[in-house]
Amino acid sequence: MxxxxxxxxxxxxxxxxxxxxxxxxxxxxxxxxxxxxxxxxADGGEGTLEAAVAAGYEERLNAVVGPILAPIGAAWAFRKDAAGRAAAVIETAQASGLAHMEPTPENALRAHSYGCGQLIAAALDAGATEIVLGVGGSAMTDGGSGALRALGLKPLDAAGNVVPLGGGALADVVAVDSSGLDPRLAAVNFRIAVDVRNPLFGNTGAAHVFGPQKGADEDAVEKLDAGLRNWASVLREATGRDVNVPGAGAAGGFPASFLAFTQATLEGGFALVAGLTGxxxxxxxxxxxxxxxxxxxxxxxxxxxxxxxxxxxxxxxxxxxxxxxxxxxxxxxxxxxxxxxxxxxxxxxxxxxxxxxxxxxxxxxxxxxxxxxx
CATH class of the missing domain: 3.40.50.10350 (Glycerate kinase; domain 1)
Structure with missing residues (x-):
């Protein structure tokens, strides 16, 4: 048997x-x-990295900025096949997970995904041309803005200043400067594993549905939702893409920024991981x-x-x-x-x-x- x-x-x-x-x-x-x-x-959330390593990926460790600025060590996985194609697997929870933050209203507004962007940069440095992003267990509700900031994007307020990190500041963004965005992003196949169908904002969006488990009280939820709504408008103005789509609300809206600035696709988490691991x-x-x-x-x-x-x-x-x-x-x-x-x-x-x-x-x-x- x-x-x-x-x-x-x-x-x-x-x-x-x-x-x-x-x-x-x-x-x-x-x-x-x-x-x-x-x-x-795994279904694309926590455990995706472990499944990839068990299937033969090499585990790597990088020092990154955690979800509320404290430095942490975060693991990711890398593999190069016989043809020389390089792929990476990154979990948002590793760099920007709720396990790295006390869930309070203040932290819910401050939390960001900058560390995830640092892991993506490490994968790019290693030569990855395909990056699987497993989302879940995240601390932030920043629409992925922090990750792209680590890769060169600058969200600006009305005075032309870069806004603070975190979802609480997204309502102040009026424009983005993408001139410094890492050009390697254009050549990468981003596959984002999601197991929810929530949109970016609204009553069934990231802030209202998942914000409370990250410490957000009623006031913080409304601020985060308003920020995500504004962020979607800014991204649409900058790229012409509507990011308020089913699944974009996963991991605090993390997919949104990648749907706007890269050729990212959203995929069912289990099917993606099953294919990835054989x-x-x-x-x-x-x-x-x-x-x-x-x-x-x-x-x-x-x-x-x-x-x-x-x-x-x-x-x-x-x-x-x-x-x-x-x-x-x-x-x-x-x-x-x-x-x-x-x-x-x-x-x-x-x-x-x-x-x-x-x-x-x-x-x-x-x-x-x-x-x-x-």
């Missing part, structure tokens, strides 16, 4: 790599003669797929990595088993996506706290339990 073990991260307890190892241990207890291939997956080839060789994530809930059913993988396996007639920290959808919901059995850590751990603290052990137990019962 060939088992493809392809979980997403168990946020707050296990990385996707650690989860895959724990699931593999449980699977091999039940099927000791199986060939168990561990293949961490998951499709691994899937075709499998007799059974085991996937999972920390919380299998209604959002999972909208195309998150485990369910997207289950859908792909179903099309090939391959059964899928799900193991998760908790499962908040019905067996019927899962069956509709080709899942034949499921188990959650909370069924084998005595408490939620114990399940989190010893997630690897309980994930192995849950895998054993579901395979023995399937």
């Amino acid at each position: 060939r088992i493809l073990i392809a979980p997403d991260k168990f946020k707050g307890s296990l990385t996707a790599v650690e989860a895959a190892a724990a699931i593999a241990e449980g699977a091999l207890r039940v099927y000791p003669d199986a060939v168990a291939t561990q293949f961490p997956v 998951l499709a080839g691994q899937l075709k060789e499998a007799d059974l797929v085991i996937t999972g994530e920390g919380s299998m809930d209604s959002q999972s059913l909208t195309g998150k990595a485990p369910i997207a993988l289950a859908d792909a396996a179903r099309e090939l007639g391959i059964p899928v088993i799900v193991v998760a920290g908790r499962i908040l959808v019905t067996p019927e919901d899962l069956a509709a996506h080709g899942v034949v059995a499921a188990a959650q850590l909370l069924d084998v751990a005595p408490s939620t706290e114990e399940a989190i603290a010893n997630a690897g052990k309980y994930l192995t137990w849950a895998t054993t339990q579901v395979l023995e019962g399937a």
